[in-house]
Amino acid sequence: MAAPDLIADELTLTGRITTASNATFLGSIGEVTVVYKPIAGESPLWDFPDGTLANREVASYLVSQVLGWNIVPRTWLRDGPLGTGMVQLWKEQDPGQNPVDLVASDNIPEAGWKAVLEGEDDNGRMVALIHEDSPALRRMAVFDVVVNNADRKGNHILAMADGHRHGVDHGLTFNSEHKLRTVLWGWLGDSLASEEREGIERVIEGLQGDLGRDLAELLAAEEIAAFHARCSVLRSAGRLPAPHGGMPSVPWPLF
Template sequence: MSEDDAPIQLTETEVLAALGAGRIIEQGILPYSSNHSFLVLVSDGDLTLPAVYKPQQGESPLWDFEWGTLCKRETAAFALSAALGWDLVPPTVLRQGTRGLGSVQFYVENDSDQHYFTVQADARFADAFRQLALFDFVINNADRKSGHCLVGADERIWAIDHGICFHADYKLRSVIWEFSDQPIEPDLMADLERVRCQLLDPRDPLTDEIAMLLAPDEILAMRDRLDVLLRAATYPAPSPFRRNYPWPPV
């Protein structure tokens, strides 16, 4: 099976297993990245998958995020997306690689000319962008650029680059604000409530996974943001007192 066949023929569980256990073969460094990011192939038996490997050692120091945690935040974003059932984030694992501990995320084939600003009016993607607006609030995404929304070869939206999320202080910066103050749909409210209950249950596997990736105050803040959404039952709106958009926006 080639990597071109993989997105169609493999289940998420199979992709995660391969990403976690396969041999990492570096293909080259990705240009224009703030942190070291490598395009790799992950080979597991007869299966070879394209992926992006972001080693902890390649993370640039930031004043507001603890060094060495960005790869964990990437992995936590996938875990939360999967728990919500929205599958916005490509399968991602935290593992040892050729350059030490790092996140390894399935590489989504995409058209680089297509991103949020070019497809936001496309009705096919409206539901995904609604989910993404809520998701970014929950994970406190400080950098939702237009180019971090991919249109995959499977004609669906994928969200990438979640290294600076989950801060305990409110830092949401996004290009997706067109749903502000609109009522959240009942099915999405149900998803948010379900995950909130999971995060409150010490026996739930999601609780254990998130606890290994984020600091206790960050987990508490995420639960508080879920409570805010569930109480308001409306999409988040930009604040008049802070910067709400990332720069550059693409």
């Protein structure tokens, strides 16, 4: 059987993901399972232009590809049953892995994990937000800095059985103002690894060529300029940043 044409073949809806804040559907193109987010189902936001979230999801995928880290599953724009929208390959995560977790504050693992913050749960018990200390997740933290991800929740990280980590839900990215909100703060102040530096260099170079041309069809000019500036600042600083500015540094809810 021939592989389906993911752009032209019929997209059939099979269900709705009701936990999403915007209209999000599970669908299929032939035998391929996908997520479909129609632009018409995007909720208005005070700090992002209307009708742009799908473009930002595709832009995030393009940057992920140039970085070379395969963070964002294949994502593209196409027509669907509810109009033009973002379509993304479905990734089946391993339910036995939790890259981000809440644990009792006196039960933080000694090795292999980073603590981000502490607080009280609904019963007044002290708990800690932690995430694994892995190269795959750290690359995602670098990616979030450069795309200015305003919504890296714990359940926006998909744990694959082989140890790879995919990131999803990138509609709140590429704002020209600082918006970074993430649960992945465990490496703040750490020097960039060589592969992270190399990835950022590829993006900066790509902005002068194909990546720059592709992003120009998806984002405003000032957003691309701010993106280039973030990459340049991160390259010059050579280390992962700490939270700054007046905005919250973590999303809410955390998961």
